[in-house]
Amino acid sequence: MKPLPKTLRRLILLFGIWCFLWTPAWAAPTISKIRVHTENELITLDAELIDAFNEKILEAIESGVTMTFTYEIELRKQTSIFGDDVVSQNKVIQTVQYDTLKKVYQFTSQGKNVNRKVSTRSQERFKQLMLTLKNIPIAHVYKLDPEEKYYARVKAEMEAEGLWFPFNYLLFFLPFNEFETSWTQSTPLTLHRDAAFGVAASQKKSEPAIPAKRVANGIRSFNQ
Structure with missing residues (x-):
C-alpha cells in the first residue's frame, strides 16, 4: 500500500489534535442587555x-x-392583528484582524451612521469592542407615535475570513467556524412627552437633521 504524502499526514495529525482539544461544552452565543434611548x-x-x-x-x-x-438590528411597532411592523433597520459589521508583525489588533465598525476604527494591543480591549454595540442609531424620533408601543431586537452572526486550503475545509468541523444567534428583543418601549424638548431643539446653534417643528411635541426619552 502506498504511504500517504508527508504533508497530508501532517494535516491529518493537526486535525486530530484540534478535534481532541475541542470543548463541546462551549455555551451558545446570545445577545443581552438591550437598551434603547434617545440622543437629540x-x-x-x-x-x-x-x-x-x-x-x-x-x-x-x-x-x-x-x-x-x-449585527442585525430592527425597531418594530407592536400590532395585534397583522403582525409587528418594521419601523427601521440597521446592520453593523464589526471586524478584528491581528497584525502579527506589529502585534496590534485592528478593529473596525461600519453601518448606517456608524464608522469607527480602533487599534489596540490589548486582547481584552478588542474583545470588548467586538462584543458591544454602543449608541447605534436605529431611527429618528419623528417616526414614532407616542400612543404606540415598540421594541428593538438584535441578532448576531460570526464569520471567519482569510482561511486558505485546506484549513478552510478542516475548520468546517470545528465549533468556531461560524455561528448565528437567535433574535433577542427589548422590553416594550413607549415615549414620554416633554414640552421643553421641542423648545431646546429649536434653540441649538446648528440645525438638527430633523427640523425643530418635527419634534415640537417634545418626544424625548423611552419608558421601558
Whole structure:
C-alpha cells in the first residue's frame, strides 16, 4: 500500500489534535442587555453579545484569521392583528484582524451612521469592542407615535475570513467556524412627552437633521 504524502499526514495529525482539544461544552452565543434611548433627534441602541469567544477563536485571530461579527438590528411597532411592523433597520459589521508583525489588533465598525476604527494591543480591549454595540442609531424620533408601543431586537452572526486550503475545509468541523444567534428583543418601549424638548431643539446653534417643528411635541426619552 502506498504511504500517504508527508504533508497530508501532517494535516491529518493537526486535525486530530484540534478535534481532541475541542470543548463541546462551549455555551451558545446570545445577545443581552438591550437598551434603547434617545440622543437629540435620534433613537439609539446599546447591546452586548455574550459567550462569543473561546480559546480556539482567540488562537485563530492571533494566527491572522479575520473575524467578523454582523449585527442585525430592527425597531418594530407592536400590532395585534397583522403582525409587528418594521419601523427601521440597521446592520453593523464589526471586524478584528491581528497584525502579527506589529502585534496590534485592528478593529473596525461600519453601518448606517456608524464608522469607527480602533487599534489596540490589548486582547481584552478588542474583545470588548467586538462584543458591544454602543449608541447605534436605529431611527429618528419623528417616526414614532407616542400612543404606540415598540421594541428593538438584535441578532448576531460570526464569520471567519482569510482561511486558505485546506484549513478552510478542516475548520468546517470545528465549533468556531461560524455561528448565528437567535433574535433577542427589548422590553416594550413607549415615549414620554416633554414640552421643553421641542423648545431646546429649536434653540441649538446648528440645525438638527430633523427640523425643530418635527419634534415640537417634545418626544424625548423611552419608558421601558
